[in-house]
Amino acid sequence: MNHDTDHDFHQFRGTFDSAITPDAEFKAKMEKLLKAEKPVVTERTSSVLASPPKRPSESIMPARRSSPLMIAAAVLTVFAVVVASVWVLSGDMLEGEYASAPSGIATMPADAPETPGPDVQLTANSFHSAPDGIYLQGIYDGVVITQQWREHVSEKESEGGSAVHSPERTSVIVAQDQATGEVLWELDQLDFSSPRVSNSVLVATRLNWNDLDSQGNPKLEVLALNLKTGEVLWSIPVGDVGPGPVVQTVRFDLEVAANRVFIVYHSGTVQALDITSGEEVWETEFDPGDGEILQFRDSNDQEWQETRYNVATAIWNDLLAIVSGNYILATLDIETGELRASHNLSESEPHDGRLMMLEMEIQPIPTGILLTSLVSGSDTPNSVVQLVDPVTGEVQWTHEFEGTIDLHVAENGAITVNSHIWKLNSWLLQLFGQSGYSTHQLFWMDGKTGVEILQTERSRSDWMPFAMTDGTYACTRSDISEIVCFDRSGTRYLMQELIPTGIPVMVKGVLYVPTADGLYKVQLP
């Protein structure tokens, strides 16, 4: 049956936001809680060496001399008061070490210079208004690519022959000039992911529900567009259906470099295409490692198994680097597909037997590729980042972070690491269903040397955190409606006017921030 990939789901947007009156009992409970709750005061000073917020001093109940019965009664009373008071006690006492609102205070390295000046407030300017929602795909060669949704009323014929008007939302890809905001082109009803750009050609993957295979499955395609005009240059289906009926089981990475597109199938095949024509230039094989065997069963009770591999890829200079889940690094020449180097990186493993898995992305910087692995830590998984030379296989530096991480790299090799840890609440709060909360911490590092430039305190994340750098500034989200940026001296720049609805993009000192009503530009000095 032909149907768009998710048009039948877009009807849900905006229809589950109605107010619902809760039970009177819950309302009364909330009124009581809100009256008793008090805010935590945030102190901001100019010192970037400020220590973490201290816990308020705890009051000590005086000991009483009395009979054993009185003592028992007192203990029971204290216990009852503590349990009953769990909702009204300050969050400082019950919710972990950093209970204050996120401060965004930078903790500089020990040899930091004297404290810089006061905070600098930033202002936002509208780049593009989009009241129905906007998603920032990226900024490439001076072109801003966004995905937007347009509502329109479609006319259909009902069974009785009369016209029925129904609202629909369709996806539109929009390309705008970064300097002027001028719309260069738009493409309707297009939804793609993982865009890459090289030679002014934008390459991306998409599920094409208008082109189904013999089993009624949508074809997975790689699509190439002229970045400046939006002209579709070519599209090709990728992968085979495999043993099961769902084409989405095909896994691959897409890379571009110079005049080439590389489709790296996780099962161990690399296909190199000419970026302007889509014609195959070469194909070769690599060892994807051991993989994990998964069992599937369809609605007809037919069973089959599929092997899932863990493969990560990156382009580094004129080489395509492929790392398998077994830590085998294969480096291919992008022009010929020739194997230039192969190394077993597990021999350089610094994990002391704690290795859990390789993360699915590797990131190139000018001096090598950044490899992230998950290792077991004392309470949570930790993340180990290594800078590896793709030609020699030599590990240049290693750094371990608590928790899982998001890594972002700048063109000059500076990196930001956003470390996430889930913190458990005390047992009292857990009794009431508040098991824990997310926290994050920003690290800004010189990618070449692995030396830390700056870090923030670990803060609670009641919002979606992100972090990025352009080499001159490092930015992170310190509150729902607050973005904080630091320069290398530790001076803090604050944007408090926007509520980001997606991940911003930073290009040469300018932040592009998607919000509910469009895309904004924030210029850093």
Place this chain on the structure above:
Amino acid sequence: MGPLSSKAKTQKSPSVRDDATALMTALPRLYGYFYPRVGGHKPLAEDLTQDTMLAAVRSGKSPTSPDELMAWLFAIARNKLIDHYRKQDREKRNLGQRVEDDDLGVQPGLPDLDLESLPLREEVTATLAELNPRYQAAIVLRYFDGCDVSTVAQALFLSESATQSLLARARNTFRSVWIARNGDAR
């Protein structure tokens, strides 16, 4: 060039609690946000609503307008919801339970639904409740809340391609459960 418009000083933000009436006015909308998104599970919706409002008060912020207050509360709410899905998914994994459903083959699309009708909205909610936490999270974030794929990916700690794959499976499973509950109306 950003002006040096503020000097460092000790800031004492007025508490949102000072406008408790505004917060209580927001209660039905917050509860109404959570209720369908947790499959109509009333205690869970209440817990998440409570967490959101307490987080708002503790932050010490004071939005300047009702619209800003609601936008801010919904931003907290969404992240509470994401934490909830992550926790459920993690618990399921820790118990060794299967976290993705078996492959169901391609299912027909959903009919156009009159979602003004409360019973139909309740039916969508009940269908969502039958999905595993990851599928619930993917469907809610992408189609109820309109988040982009990248945001969904980051919320679920997945790559974008894995998220696209997850969304396709989630949609397929939702359609299958819907048909099982309501028949194929096409």
